[in-house]
Amino acid sequence: MLHQSRALDDAPKRAPSAPRQTAGELYGRSINLSGRRRFTSQRLVLYALLASQGREGALATARDALATFRDAHRTLLDGELSPAALGGELKQAYFGPDRADERIAHFIELAQRGLDAIASQAQGTPDLLEALVESATPLLATLNKLTQVYEDLARRQAASARKQLTAVMGDIELIARHARIVSFNAQVVAARAGVSGREFAVVSGEFTQITGKLDGLVREAVRSAVA
Incomplete structure (x- = not known):
């Protein structure tokens, strides 16, 4: 019995699980991440252009913006914030006719190629930057629409909770x-x-x-x- 008691005392203690977030908190996080994604998309393009002009530190800032953008998008697609988990019109918004997820993935890939080209001073850098700039405006419209979907869902959830x-x-x-x-x-x-x-x-x-x-x-x- 003594050995069993010591074994129990020496056993690793399981950390208490974090409390589950309410629907309102989840929608609040989603809105913040969607807004962050929208902001960093524009910041990324700006600093990519500055980096192409030789501005010191601009390339590192552009890479940070891309990493933040990518992480925010990944968080909004996986786990408890995913369209499947939150429901509503999110699945249609991301994977329907507007193809928001496809547009965002293309922007991420284009930005990565553009920043790598700037870093290596590749010959095709101007063309990649031009494509990146041209994609920024339609992408912003897509991101604005997604943010609006999150805000509408949050308002409906709040009204339902009050009722x-x-x-x-x-x-x-x-x-x-x-x-x-x-x-x-x-x-x-x-x-x-x-x-x-x-x-x-x-x-x-x-x-x-x-x-x-x-x-x-x-x-x-x-x-x-x-x-």
């Missing part, structure tokens, strides 16, 4: 109302019982105060939810 909260609070308010009625009836019974019912009357009176406070908290929560 659900209001319904739950309504149920709690109804329970509190019934509890007050029961408490009042109990006080009547205690009063009729005379001396033997005094202690019971005190308890039921405290119960009435508690349900009254609960009712007030429910009303305040409902007002906050629909504000």
Whole structure:
């Protein structure tokens, strides 16, 4: 038993799992990442042009922007933020007729080739930069549309959450109302019982105060939810 106890003590302790994020938090992250992707696409093109002109540090900045853009896009396509996980119109937006994912992947590939060409001073650098610049404007429209989809989904989710909260609070308010009625009836019974019912009357009176406070908290929560 002693050896077993020591073995249990020496066993690696499993780290507590991180709490799951709410739908609102997931949509908030998605909007932030989508906005970051939109910003870094323009930053990437700007610093690629500056790097082609020999601006010191511009190439490193452009590479950082590309890495940030790529990471944001990958995060929005995988795991809990993926179109399959968040649902709505995201699958259609990314993989439907607009081919947003294909456009973004092409931009990433074109940017990588352009930056590599600048670094090696390749002969085809001007053509690659021209193609990159020409792709930036239509890509920005695509990224704006995707960000709008995330914002619309977040608004709908927030409205649904407020509606659900209001319904739950309504149920709690109804329970509190019934509890007050029961408490009042109990006080009547205690009063009729005379001396033997005094202690019971005190308890039921405290119960009435508690349900009254609960009712007030429910009303305040409902007002906050629909504000």
